[in-house]
Amino acid sequence: MGHGKSPYLKYADPAPFPILNKHSHYDHLFEEMHELEEKGEILVYRITEENKPVQVYTRTGRIKTIPTAKLWHHKSCGQCGNIPGYPASIFWFMNKFGYDYLNEPHQTSCTAWNYHGSGTSNPVALSAVWLRNMHQAWKTGYYPLIHCGTSFGSYKETREQLIFNKELRDAVKPILKKLGRLTEDGRIVIPQEVVHYSEWVHANRHKIKELYEKEGKAKGIDVSNVRVAIHNACHVWKMMADDYPYDPEVYGGQRPAASTAVVKNLGAQVVDYSTWYDCCGFGFRHILTEREFTRSFALQRKLKVIAEEVKADLIVTHDTGCTTTFEKNQWIGKAHGMYNPVAVMSDVMFSALACGAHPFKVVQLYWNCSNYEPLLEKMGITNWKELRKEWEDTVKHIAALEKEGKYDELMEFFKEYDLYEPYSRTSDGFKRRRSATADMPLFKS
Amino acid sequence: MEGHPYGYNIPISEKTKSVPWEEKVRVIEEVKSDFRYEEFLFGCLNCGVCTASCPSNRFFDYSPREIVQRFLEEDIEVLYDMMHEYIWACSQCFTCWIRCPFVNNPGGLVIIMREVAVRNAFEATKDLLKPYGRVLLKVMSTGNQLSADMLQPDFFPDWGPKMLDNMENVRAKRMAVPFDVGKAVKTAWEVSLETAVEMYHIWRETGIFEMLEKLDPNLYNVIMDIVEENEERWEELMEEEEEE
Structure with missing residues (x-):
């Protein structure tokens, strides 16, 4: 076990809230990490002042450092593929706050959704994928921010396994060496903290409130009457449970703080319900190939309970799978007399709407299957039909330019587009012909 | 009554029964030799809090307590049988892990079992993942x-x-x-x-x-x-x- 002198292991004194697990096994990994770095085996990718760090507490009272600027976006396949307004809302806030960041194509997913769903991977492969992505972030000088809850949980778990198991480090090192993914002196790059985007939102909750007061309210938006049920994602707070924010302001530090804190900060009404602890029913493989389980669980244990106990206007989530499960599995409830329509979106999407982001161009509610329209009305976004028309016209315009082969004009159009974030922000001036997946005429030469 | 006297009430399949004992031992040893095994299993009070909070338990014949108990009792026959269909009911939410007073990780044991099932290309696994x-x-x-x-x-x-x-x-x-x-x-x-x-x-x-x-x-x-x-x-x- 570590020697107790880690610069990464600090506790709040006095403890900010009653703590049950003061001597966490998990927290010792920070001591062990320091020891491995001193031995020259790993390089700890540190959070520096350039990252504008904010400190939060974890469940054990440990002080966790959350970088807020100069971030490398580790995107989520479920979010980008199915809920594009989710990452778009994160980028929108980053642009609003003037934070530097990098969003590049040199990233794979964590591949852990697949592992938990099908078992077709192993700890060495998962470690190699994680460390490759972390090395890429380190190479660019931008600190990794993990968008997906499963990536976050899996990476925390993988880090613990790597730190405490020499055999795993020995197995993964030759693979990374062959890929050129070790430091010049042959060390593995491991980040000081594994950071989820919801922690970033939590760390920025006061800035988000300021933006809401300044810009959201100026547009007539008011969230004070919105009743919000919070659903925390299992892989975010139950996997490696000692590494996620808790705060005395949220249920006296006895429940996860992120998401709840930002919703409270915005002045919306957080409503409590009896099955807050339950998962959503996603199940990794189940959502795709055993959907009767997913929908039964979501309908009976969450959506029905939330409707009957607290009549929420909105369920706020902080992960890909939960958002999808809740928004996609409502309509089918009609077949069972169990239709309880409610808006569903992530904390950052709701925050962006509150701060005045375009519901369709930025928050991309177009892809959302839940009943979000009454929520928009209640928030004071009463012109949502016009905004939707604006978005539909945009799509038509893009389709027409594409059909006519007017790619230069298309590029010009995007330059003017609301908070467009182009390829120029990559670490190496990405060449489009180097794409493994290019399937868009935009990228035809 | 068919099934296990302590609660695993699914009859052992004929296929499992027909597999040579040594083969079943080999497969379970493959699970137990994973470096994570000892980090996921510590002891068990049989309190059942894992199963009480398990989402899959509400809709499937599946119990994380059974997984833990069978490993502690080294019940090769049942464990081998579980590796064909039973383990695929788990939702991998890890509620069992955060709730367990012993910090056992039944969901973690399941992922090792799934990995071994895939590696050994069990027929049931092939069908299930089609x-x-x-x-x-x-x-x-x-x-x-x-x-x-x-x-x-x-x-x-x-x-x-x-x-x-x-x-x-x-x-x-x-x-x-x-x-x-x-x-x-x-x-x-x-x-x-x-x-x-x-x-x-x-x-x-x-x-x-x-x-x-x-x-x-x-x-x-x-x-x-x-x-x-x-x-x-x-x-x-x-x-x-x-x-x-």
């Missing part, structure tokens, strides 16, 4: 698990009428996503060729391709075609760039 092939193809060849083109309304009629609307003119809609790497249709974001090639190397070195070949040879062949094509493209590009 509908999952589309996902495996995507994740193994692109590094993305999900993409816009996978969410076709025909596959998801239960997601309602908004889903139909969502997928109309999907290409143009994806083009209007306000960040460049998110404009892809066949992947969640655009993945660079060098990144995909690095990932293929990881799959090869860690035995994942081998695992797939045993699980589904046809799917494996399709994946390998894409992999080889991308690897060739990458090599050609490197040569071209060197010449330039």
Whole structure:
């Protein structure tokens, strides 16, 4: 076990809230990490002042450092593929706050959704994928921010396994060496903290409130009457449970703080319900190939309970799978007399709407299957039909330019587009012909 | 009464009964030899809090307490039988882990068992993962698990009428996503060729391709075609760039 002198292991004194697990096994990994770095085996990718760090507490009272600027976006396949307004809302806030960041194509997913769903991977492969992505972030000088809850949980778990198991480090090192993914002196790059985007939102909750007061309210938006049920994602707070924010302001530090804190900060009404602890029913493989389980669980244990106990206007989530499960599995409830329509979106999407982001161009509610329209009305976004028309016209315009082969004009159009974030922000001036997946005429030469 | 006297009430399958004892021992030893096994299992009060809070337990004949108990009792017959279908009910939410007073991780034990089941290419596992092939193809060849083109309304009629609307003119809609790497249709974001090639190397070195070949040879062949094509493209590009 570590020697107790880690610069990464600090506790709040006095403890900010009653703590049950003061001597966490998990927290010792920070001591062990320091020891491995001193031995020259790993390089700890540190959070520096350039990252504008904010400190939060974890469940054990440990002080966790959350970088807020100069971030490398580790995107989520479920979010980008199915809920594009989710990452778009994160980028929108980053642009609003003037934070530097990098969003590049040199990233794979964590591949852990697949592992938990099908078992077709192993700890060495998962470690190699994680460390490759972390090395890429380190190479660019931008600190990794993990968008997906499963990536976050899996990476925390993988880090613990790597730190405490020499055999795993020995197995993964030759693979990374062959890929050129070790430091010049042959060390593995491991980040000081594994950071989820919801922690970033939590760390920025006061800035988000300021933006809401300044810009959201100026547009007539008011969230004070919105009743919000919070659903925390299992892989975010139950996997490696000692590494996620808790705060005395949220249920006296006895429940996860992120998401709840930002919703409270915005002045919306957080409503409590009896099955807050339950998962959503996603199940990794189940959502795709055993959907009767997913929908039964979501309908009976969450959506029905939330409707009957607290009549929420909105369920706020902080992960890909939960958002999808809740928004996609409502309509089918009609077949069972169990239709309880409610808006569903992530904390950052709701925050962006509150701060005045375009519901369709930025928050991309177009892809959302839940009943979000009454929520928009209640928030004071009463012109949502016009905004939707604006978005539909945009799509038509893009389709027409594409059909006519007017790619230069298309590029010009995007330059003017609301908070467009182009390829120029990559670490190496990405060449489009180097794409493994290019399937868009935009990228035809 | 058929089944286990302590609560595993599923009759042991004839197939499990017909497997030689030594083979069953070998498979369970493969699970127990995983370095994570000892980090996931410490002891058990039989309190049942894991099962009481388990989502899968509400709809399937599945109990995380049973998993823990069978390992502690070294019940080879039941464990081997569980590895065919029983373990696939787990939702991998890890509620059992956070609730357990012993900090056991039944969901973690299940993932080791699943991995061993895939590695040994059990017939039940092959059948169970057949509908999952589309996902495996995507994740193994692109590094993305999900993409816009996978969410076709025909596959998801239960997601309602908004889903139909969502997928109309999907290409143009994806083009209007306000960040460049998110404009892809066949992947969640655009993945660079060098990144995909690095990932293929990881799959090869860690035995994942081998695992797939045993699980589904046809799917494996399709994946390998894409992999080889991308690897060739990458090599050609490197040569071209060197010449330039």
